[in-house]
Amino acid sequence: MSQLNLIAIIFTTVLFLQINGDNENIPPKCQITSRFPKSITCVNATINDFKELLDKTELDFGPNTKVTFTDSIFYEITDDELFSNKMKDLTYNFRHNHIKIFHIDAVKHIDVFEYNILDSVTTSKTSSSSFNLYRKYLSDLSLTKNRIGSIDAKVFTNVSIHEINLSANELIDIKSQTFSNMHNVFKINLAHNNLTRLHEYTFVNFSKTSIYTPSKYYGLSTIDLSYNQLNHLEPNAFYNLENIERVDLQYNNLTSLNGAIFSQVNLTVLLLAHNQINFISMQFFENMESLYLLKLTDNQIKTLPSRLFSTLRNLNVLTLSGNPISRIQTDAFDGLHMLNTDFAGNVALSFGELNVPIIPTGAFNGLRMLTRLDLSNWNITKIETKAFYEMPQLKTLTLRNNQLTEIVPGTFYGLEKIDVIDLSYNRLTRLTREMFAGLNGTKFLTQLENENKDTVLTLKDLFMATEDIEKFGLQLILKHNAIKTIESDAFTYLANLKTLDLSENQIQNIPIGTFKGLKFMVKLDLHQNNLTALEKEVLYPMVRLADLNLAENHLETFDVRAIMEHSMNDAFKTINLNHNQWKCDELRLMILLLTENKVDFISSSPEYFDSHNVHGIRCIPSKDDDIEERLTHGGYARQSASGSDVSPELLFINYQKELVQNSKAQITVLIFLCFFYLLTSLLLIALYILRNKSYFNSLRHQTQRNQEFNQSTVELLNVPQ
Template sequence: MEKLKYRTFVFFILSLRLNIFHSINFMLFLSPVVLCFFCVFSAGISGAACLWPHQLTSTMVTFQLFFLLFVSCTAVASARPPRHLPPCQVVQLDVFCSNLSLRGAPVNLPDGVQTLDLSRNQVQNLTQETLGYHTGLRHLNLHSNKIHFVQPGLFEDMTDLRVLDLSRNHLNVFGLSKISVGTLTAVESLDLSNNGLYTDMSDYFLADSPSLANLSLNGNSITKIAQNTFSGSLSLRTISLHNNVIMEIEDGAFDSLDHLTELDLSKNSITCITDFNLFNLRVLNLSKNSMELFHSAQSANLNYKLLSLDLSENKMHYFPLLPLNNVLEHLDVSRNRLQSINVTGRTEKKANLIFNHLRYLDMSYNQLKSIPECFFYCMRSLEVLNVSNNCIGSFSVSHQEVLKRVKIINLGHNALQSLTFGENTLQSLEKLFLQGNDLTTLDHQILRRLPGIKHLELQQNDLEICVSEPNRDEPTHQNNQDCVSFTSVPNLRFLNLSDNNLRSLPANAFANTPLRLLDLSLNPGLDMDKDSLSGLERSLVHLLLKENNISSLNTDLSSLRSLKHVDLSTNQLTAIPTWDKESSIESLNLQNNNLVTLEHSTMLTLERSLKTLYMGSNPLSCCSNVGFLHMVQHSAVVVPDIETVTCVHEEYSEPVNIEKVTEEMCHGANGPNYTIVIVVAFLVAVIVSGLLVRYCRSRKRKNSRSFSA
């Protein structure tokens, strides 16, 4: 009976073996645990077969089966288990499945999904099945997939779909089929950027888009905008064609778009606009092209709504010719090749420049040598003027109505040698940038004529500061034509005088001028009078004196009660300034000096207010800066450059990081001195003891003699 059961089981196993050979898919349905169970069970059968040697054949078959199952078990068990993808995030009716390696929408999504984010996945074919047959979507994000096919008519039934993002896919492959994607029934925003699309391919997506308002075609390979490119999308309000290869725009390409307000054509290959006539356009970006000419249609009856025009980074030699009746507020013609403000090279054309609404004008990085004052006559609303990085040698404003509302003037990095502002001019000016010029002097009254001036950049010039008395209006310098006065400027808060080759800073240099920030850096050899900062006791917050080659600071900084940030880095200081009063310093930079010992009392005073201290690259002594060591190791002061703060220890050949210094290291260094003191004290004690013993013995002998019989 047992033999019959055994043979029956072996037959079953053999049948199973044949099935395995004939159907490899069978193994896919067996888990590693079940296979291992068969392995163990077969091993047990093989062991039982050894009890009956006469059944050798059956045993061999069983052994072969065992071997086969063992190999299968090992292979399946060692195989990598299927990766369980993290589930999508579901927030009410919004589903976010970004970056999950999906090829389509997951099954079992909630009904009525309105937002579906499938960005950064592996979607290749966009069909109803891919989207899980969800037709009620309002926002569909398929950004950064591998889509190269879109089912025609897919979006016709999606009557609620408003936003569709198909950017960074392979829609150029679909474009080769020359099949329309069908009606975008309700789509208002469409992103087709970075898809490798070239000329006419966008037509297959825009041919029937009645509600489309916002379109992005950035980063494609479009070379031409045809007359009918947008004929199926008449509701467009914004179009972005940034970073294509557009060289040609056919006449009338945008004329049918009555609602178009923003057009971005930046970073293309457009060479000229000769008859600009988009009356309803409000924002036009033509930067980073090869523009040599910009002319708009000229007529007193044409009313343009253009507010912002960006023509920066082109090749224009002349100022753009803009319509007479304009409301332009922002004009950028920086980084061109302008040599004059003429619009065609002819002087008489200057009269056509009327910008009554212009608030921002940028003409920086050109080749302008001069700007006549009359250029600004019709700029009554101008607030920001940037003409930096040109070749301007002189600049003057003499009429009160010129630049009346201007708040910022940037004349930096020109060749200025002369600057003149008339009486009661530039009354609204708050910031004046004059850095990087050839200025050696300024009219003594020029800053006092600017009642609103708060910020003045004068670095990289060649100025000398006038000697002034605190109660006098005029400077007392022997040669008044060769210096600049900074006294009695009532609202000046920020003054940058770095890199001016200043040789001295006289007493009361900034009297009656409430500076909050003063930068005197990069003036090697600067000699500061002990009263040079008098008058700034209550106002000065930031003081920068870096890279001045200062060996000692005579000025009393402790009198500056509002001072919080001081930069004394990269000098030759051998001692830190003394603070003999309560300190308000929060940040102190002493990097790259010659500091060996830091005054203990000064460090204790600073520690009360100090929050940040820079001390790197100084030859500090390890055991002569107890106050600083305590500050670093026990206070709340932060030393951001602590890794570069080292000190010199006589027992070490290399500088030691300040964080590794211990009290034992310093006591050890003084050990030999203590030993000598102890030895000397011991010898003295022995000598004194010997003398006392001798003295006592001598006294005893005398006493014994006086009482002898």
């Protein structure tokens, strides 16, 4: 065993020295790491340098060996010069070289040919039809980012490759039959060139399969012509391309689409965005039943004529945004029965901002499968009756930010499955019953009753039977209009109304009975209106109301207790009372009731704790109300602001303590005042007595003096003369 190990060590050492010795003679411009290299990299090498390398008989190249030339010195690539003998079994990558002439005869040896100064692709003396197609599955030929300005006609004929990338070159014109009889190719990329037109029969005789085509490829399927200067398409430019699926013509200068250019192809994706298209002939979409996605974004289309898309029966996505469309004729979308919302994340029908003042009757006829329609920012002033009549699957209708001043009766006829209607940011001033005619919100209630024919459904039964209110509920958004008046029967047709947003309007009063029948209302937003009062009876019908927003009005009182008592199964959960005209004592009682019933109330920003407030909600104090002042600057409001919880029991006890302390203080002051009054009275009486005593003494002394004087006088008179 020891002898065998010694022999193995000696043999390995000799072999290593031999390989290293050979590598010492290999030109340093071409680097090889072993005798059986999988890759060779040549930098700044010439053809002779590489040929010298190949003469090393000790090196064994396999058919998968890849040779990369970078920054090398070549002027012309030919089959005879470079790809002979051992060279023909290798795969070559040419990046960042100085090659100017490329003979297509060499294509069977090259995978990548990028960043050169190539200015032409041509054939050598050897006919391209005599190519040796021994490489069945040659994948890609990349000639991108060169300076190719011309390609010989039929230069790619019978070349066996799957993808040709000629993007980012300087091509101005492509001759007829430049790409013909290419049995295996399935993608041609000509993007980012300077092409101005496509000739007839540019792409011809692309067979479905060949003996060299893998089963996953079925002939030419993708052509990318984006970012060129195309201004005209010849009628037969795409003639007989049976398997073509995707054509990209975006970012060109096309102004019109005439004739049935794609009538003999099975196109599924057609991209025409960012052109100057202002006219589409009625024949252009003929025989294009297989089209799935059509992109016409950012063109100059002004009118959508009737039945323009009537032959596109399988179209799922249509984009028209960025066009100056000002008119949509009746039945403009007729035939688009498969247009739907979900296709790789794309919106089925998109328009963007338009200027279409009038939506005529039947404008969207034919869109039977569409579930979402966004007409925001269209500058709409009028929608004619039954404009959405043939849209039974529509769930979301957005009419936001238009110029609507009224809704014509019958506008919403046919919307059987509508879930959301957004009319925000318009100019509506009045809500009437006729506006919502056709929105049969009682339909689902009828369905529930039919399912329970043998029983009488009470309100509680209906409540329990519709636990999944999301399935039936309607969201009606009327935010930021100029609504002042709501008729008492305005929502008669909306029995399935779930969310009603009336915020940012000018509503001053809501009559009792306005919300009659809205048993399934969950959210009502009335913030930023001019309400001065809201009667409790107005909200009574909404037994499932969970979220009520009354912020930014002029309310002084509100009966919270009555609303909670009429709430079924404690549905009432959240209320916003901020920025009203609440009295502090009234607001304090409301907060106590809300806290006791575990209803959330939304506090204002912290800066409002520096003014009169209850838990951050501004209020107006009464004249003799010093308790509110202590609530404002004491511990309760600040505890709420800091996030700590205050139980209703503790808050009530503290409040009672305040009342007792206040009463004691008042009694003390009263006793002090009484004592002071009594003491003052006694002092005054004493002073009065003292004053009177001095007077009587003085009078008595005066009387005595008078008596003595009289007596002296009498005695003097009685003295004898």
